[in-house]
Amino acid sequence: MSTTTWEDLVTTALLGTDRRGRTSPTPGALLDGAALHTVRRRAGLRPAPAASRPERAVPDLRDPLPDAARARLAMLLSDRPGVGQGGRRGTAPDLTELLPQWLIAANDRGYAAPPELLPALLDAARGRTDLRPQALLFAGPRALWLARLNPDWKFALRTAPGGSALPSPEDTAGVQQLWNEGLFAERVALLAAVRAHDARAARELLAATWPKERAEDRLMFLDSLRTGLSDADEPFLEQALSDRSRNVRATAAELLSALPGSALAARMAARAASCIALDPARSGITVEAPHECDGAMERDGISPTPPAGRGERSWWLGQLVESAPLATWSRRLGGRRPEEIVGLPVSDDWQGELHAAWCRAAVRQRDADWARALLGTPASPDAGGPGAVSLAERAKLLTTLEAGERADWVAGFIAVHGLSEAFQLLGGCAVPWSEPLGRAVVDALNIARDAGSYPWSFSGVMGLAERCLDPAQATRLESLATLPDEPEDGSPGAVGYWSEAFQRLVGTLRLRAAMRAELAGPG
Amino acid sequence: MTQQGVRWTTDQVLALAPDVASRKAGSKLGAAGPWSEAGSSSEGAVWGLCKGSGSRPYQTVVDTTGPAYKCSCPSRKFPCKHALGLLLLWAGEDNTVAAVPEATAPEWAGQWLAERRRKAEQRSERGSGEGPGAADPEAARRRTERRAERITAGATELEQRLADLLRGGLASAEQAGYGLWEETARRMVDAQAPGLASRVRELGAIPGSGPGWPVRLLEECALTHLLDQAWLRREHLPEALAATVRSRVGLPASADGPALRDEWLVLAQYDTAEAKLTTRRIWLYGTRSRSTALVLSFGAAGRAPDTALPVGLVLDAELSAYPGSGARAALGERFAGPSPAPASFRPVGVDVRSAAVAYGSALRDDPWLESCPVTLERVIPSPGGEAWQLVDADSDVALPVAAAARARGGLWKLAAVSGGEPVSVFGEFGHQGFSPLTAWGVGDAVALC
Numbered sequence: 001m002s003t004t005t006w007e008d009l010v011t012t013a014l015l016g017t018d019r020r021g022r023t024s025p026t027p028g029a030l031l032d033g034a035a036l037h038t039v040r041r042r043a044g045l046r047p048a049p050a051a052s053r054p055e056r057a058v059p060d061l062r063d064p065l066p067d068a069a070r071a072r073l074a075m076l077l078s079d080r081p082g083v084g085q086g087g088r089r090g091t092a093p094d095l096t097e098l099l100p101q102w103l104i105a106a107n108d109r110g111y112a113a114p115p116e117l118l119p120a121l122l123d124a125a126r127g128r129t130d131l132r133p134q135a136l137l138f139a140g141p142r143a144l145w146l147a148r149l150n151p152d153w154k155f156a157l158r159t160a161p162g163g164s165a166l167p168s169p170e171d172t173a174g175v176q177q178l179w180n181e182g183l184f185a186e187r188v189a190l191l192a193a194v195r196a197h198d199a200r201a202a203r204e205l206l207a208a209t210w211p212k213e214r215a216e217d218r219l220m221f222l223d224s225l226r227t228g229l230s231d232a233d234e235p236f237l238e239q240a241l242s243d244r245s246r247n248v249r250a251t252a253a254e255l256l257s258a259l260p261g262s263a264l265a266a267r268m269a270a271r272a273a274s275c276i277a278l279d280p281a282r283s284g285i286t287v288e289a290p291h292e293c294d295g296a297m298e299r300d301g302i303s304p305t306p307p308a309g310r311g312e313r314s315w316w317l318g319q320l321v322e323s324a325p326l327a328t329w330s331r332r333l334g335g336r337r338p339e340e341i342v343g344l345p346v347s348d349d350w351q352g353e354l355h356a357a358w359c360r361a362a363v364r365q366r367d368a369d370w371a372r373a374l375l376g377t378p379a380s381p382d383a384g385g386p387g388a389v390s391l392a393e394r395a396k397l398l399t400t401l402e403a404g405e406r407a408d409w410v411a412g413f414i415a416v417h418g419l420s421e422a423f424q425l426l427g428g429c430a431v432p433w434s435e436p437l438g439r440a441v442v443d444a445l446n447i448a449r450d451a452g453s454y455p456w457s458f459s460g461v462m463g464l465a466e467r468c469l470d471p472a473q474a475t476r477l478e479s480l481a482t483l484p485d486e487p488e489d490g491s492p493g494a495v496g497y498w499s500e501a502f503q504r505l506v507g508t509l510r511l512r513a514a515m516r517a518e519l520a521g522p523g
Numbered sequence: 524m525t526q527q528g529v530r531w532t533t534d535q536v537l538a539l540a541p542d543v544a545s546r547k548a549g550s551k552l553g554a555a556g557p558w559s560e561a562g563s564s565s566e567g568a569v570w571g572l573c574k575g576s577g578s579r580p581y582q583t584v585v586d587t588t589g590p591a592y593k594c595s596c597p598s599r600k601f602p603c604k605h606a607l608g609l610l611l612l613w614a615g616e617d618n619t620v621a622a623v624p625e626a627t628a629p630e631w632a633g634q635w636l637a638e639r640r641r642k643a644e645q646r647s648e649r650g651s652g653e654g655p656g657a658a659d660p661e662a663a664r665r666r667t668e669r670r671a672e673r674i675t676a677g678a679t680e681l682e683q684r685l686a687d688l689l690r691g692g693l694a695s696a697e698q699a700g701y702g703l704w705e706e707t708a709r710r711m712v713d714a715q716a717p718g719l720a721s722r723v724r725e726l727g728a729i730p731g732s733g734p735g736w737p738v739r740l741l742e743e744c745a746l747t748h749l750l751d752q753a754w755l756r757r758e759h760l761p762e763a764l765a766a767t768v769r770s771r772v773g774l775p776a777s778a779d780g781p782a783l784r785d786e787w788l789v790l791a792q793y794d795t796a797e798a799k800l801t802t803r804r805i806w807l808y809g810t811r812s813r814s815t816a817l818v819l820s821f822g823a824a825g826r827a828p829d830t831a832l833p834v835g836l837v838l839d840a841e842l843s844a845y846p847g848s849g850a851r852a853a854l855g856e857r858f859a860g861p862s863p864a865p866a867s868f869r870p871v872g873v874d875v876r877s878a879a880v881a882y883g884s885a886l887r888d889d890p891w892l893e894s895c896p897v898t899l900e901r902v903i904p905s906p907g908g909e910a911w912q913l914v915d916a917d918s919d920v921a922l923p924v925a926a927a928a929r930a931r932g933g934l935w936k937l938a939a940v941s942g943g944e945p946v947s948v949f950g951e952f953g954h955q956g957f958s959p960l961t962a963w964g965v966g967d968a969v970a971l972c
Binding site for chain 2: 009010013014015016017018019026027028030031032034035037038039041042043044045046047048049050051052053054055056057064067068071072074075078093095114115116117118119142145146149150503504506507508510511514
């Protein structure tokens with residue numbers, strides 16, 4: 001039987017011994033033979049020839065994570081959103097929300113990622129684009145090595161930050177080659193990296209191939225000039241004002257108007273100034289909106305056709321004022337300071353239009369004095385500013401102030417107006433929140449609880465507070481997390497829910513403090 | 524070296540979780556927030572009160588020498604999320620934040636702990652004596668004989684069934700469907716031969732297992748036939764092989780090998796779940812004896828088996844081997860641990876060629892062996908879509924990675940740990956390829972399963 005080949009045995013077994021006639025073995029003999037072959041084949045297993053071996057990953061020379069921090073990262077990565085829990089959030093911290101913060105802190109300290117966590121890190125970054133820059137920076141060169149082997153992680157090769165996949169900005173030949181041959185996304189990333197490193201070099205790179213680029217590409221590339229915008233960019237932008245694409249022209253005009261010394265800004269100043277003047281009594285502003293949008297205005301980026309529902313003349317006026325340097329107005333309006341100008345009455349219901357345009361100008365030109373004037377005091381009675389500036393506009397104006405002043409202003413706003421409209425404003429504040437801002441938020445939450453409302457009315461602010469409050473506040477908050485008696489006039493069960501929400505807040509703050517301590521390392 | 528007071532790492536705690544959901548829920552409780560009156564003692568106990576949704580906090584206490592758990596929560600999971608959270612709180616803390624300080628156990632925890640200690644002592648006193656059932660040797664002999672007769676009847680019937688199959692041809696097996704096999708498997712259960720029953724169930728699954736199934740079916744039919752024949756002629760076999768046959772057929776045996784005391788390093792721990800049973804396989808490596816042993820632990824469906832030894836721990840304990848071939852052993856007395864192993868504790872490995880030879884030699888003692896435990900040294904994981912390999916760093920040969928291992932996520936972890944450099948890998952190697960379970964790169968052991 002042992003002389004029978006394995007193939008013979010398989011054929012006989014498939015067909016059946018009955019069908020093979022007289023020469024056929026008995027089933028028992030067939031199985032004996034097959035058993036012998038099977039064990040012999042298994043016992044004779046030999047290694048296979050090596051198909052290929054991967055190249056070696058570039059070594060990661062950063063310091064390894066302290067053990068506790070490594071364990072924490074493993075835990076943060078094992079938490080997947082959308083599993084279990086259901087609607088209510090309970091008292092446990094939301095680990096997924098803490099991952100971005102952890103990554104930033106680890107990158108600040110320059111740690112290397114532990115190799116065994118790279119797959120989970122790459123999976124997390126694949127699912128959340130907001131995580132990608134920090135996650136990939138932290139993941140380092142070995143993650144790119146992995147991404148070349150696993151198509152699921154290809155995104156890492158496209159979005160790698162800090163030039164891991166991109167040539168270094170100093171590597172002129174490498175930059176030139178990728179700029180000429182790279183994919184669109186690679187070229188955008190390259191241009192941004194070079195611009196951040198050397199504004200002039202980026203402009204020259206762009207200017208060299210500009211006429212050959214497609215319109216939508218030109219728009220994206222032009223956008224990269226926002227970084228490090230300076231007067232040196234003016235000639236290039238002036239030339240882009242006569243671009244074939246209207247969107248490119250508009251963007252070039254917008255960038256030029258953010259340069260108060262540019263020729264375009266001067267032209268806009270002249271046009272806008274002709275529309276606005278002091279009234280004869282010198283106690284208010286009169287407005288005479290433009291009567292036409294001529295070719296020159298259009299070339300300077302003014303869009304001639306208003307959106308539905310808006311008058312042409314106010315549309316043109318808004319754009320002119322928005323693009324004119326703010327310094328124009330002090331000269332034009334009797335040497336007044338921004339606060340005084342904002343305080344002047346405006347004729348014929350033009351105030352809203354005018355103030356809104358000034359807001360846009362203050363944001364575009366990053367003018368803190370004007371922003372401050374337009375914001376007014378945080379305590380002003382309605383949510384709007386002096387000229388009924390909307391909350392969204394205020395949030396934008398706040399970005400022009402430095403972090404401390406911004407936090408103080410928002411704290412003042414919350415103290416007067418409570419939390420219901422504060423979410424947008426809080427989102428723009430530096431993390432961790434300053435002490436006055438943190439105190440204002442906690443006090444306001446406390447007031448909301450005492451007023452008997454439910455905590456989920458404030459879930460947005462609560463979530464922000466978990467991530468942004470200074471962990472040092474945890475002790476102060478603990479008393480709020482205890483369960484007081486249910487007040488007679490409160491909403492049913494609210495006391496318990498608030499206690500739960502505060503518990504989670506305290507728990508999350510403690511966790512953040514622990515995360516920070518772990519990253520600082522032992523001792 | 525009494526290291527009971529040594530804190531575990533977070534990884535070790537998370538490895539105790541019965542499932543992913545518990546792991547996640549436990550992670551969230553691993554922060555100071557919901558805990559009060561938490562404490563630990565150097566004898567290996569951790570306790571605390573965890574605030575839940577009700578008015579009374581849950582009382583959670585863990586004996587880390589077991590580990591064993593007790594919690595007043597209603598969860599049927601074991602360990603529950605509170606026990607996991609408590610252990611995480613205890614494991615994760617550095618000395619600056621004393622969320623679980625050394626203390627004397629409060630009464631509710633102390634009672635349970637004391638009771639456990641007392642029982643453990645009783646067990647170890649009784650341990651050397653004979654178990655129950657030694658009372659009437661004549662009755663036991665009769666029982667054994669009756670069972671052997673039933674198994675013989677079952678094996679004979681199974682031989683008939685295999686002969687019928689081969690007379691009609693394997694090609695017809697695809698149409699015959701699963702029902703016939705299921706019926707035969709039940710007959711084997713009735714014959715008190717669970718080993719044969721599970722083989723028969725696997726035979727039934729092969730026709731649906733994709734291309735190449737007739738070859739696999741013939742192989743498995745042949746090996747089942749070999750086992751039937753071996754059982755029917757067990758009197759003629761050498762004693763060691765006869766013991767292997769008895770255990771393959773499914774006769775229970777007790778681990779009566781001589782107790783081997785060693786510092787046992789936990790090489791791997793993983794669970795396989797069937798409909799009614801979760802089987803946990805724990806591979807241990809004796810750092811002095813250089814022997815590898817397999818400890819099995821079982822749990823009803825949905826419950827984690829009660830023995831948990833996360834990778835990277837070491838324990839000073841006695842193991843006793845089961846009769847027959849194979850590495851299976853039972854944990855006996857524990858003297859210390861489990862505690863984190865020093866980085867220098869690593870299994871001594873072999874190269875790729877020796878691994879293949881080791882499996883071949885092991886088949887001599889047990890032709891039914893699917894795989895044997897191997898630590899490979901200096902191999903480079905080479906990802907390749909459907910065909911991963913572990914390439915010998917010093918020659919041009921490689922072991923293929925088993926298809927089953929590709930389905931798990933651990934392979935990419937393995938690749939990441941290696942980064943193209945040689946690593947040591949512990950796993951199971953057999954005719955289906957190599958299943959990596961644990962890797963050592965430049966750092967600690969990394970569990971891949």
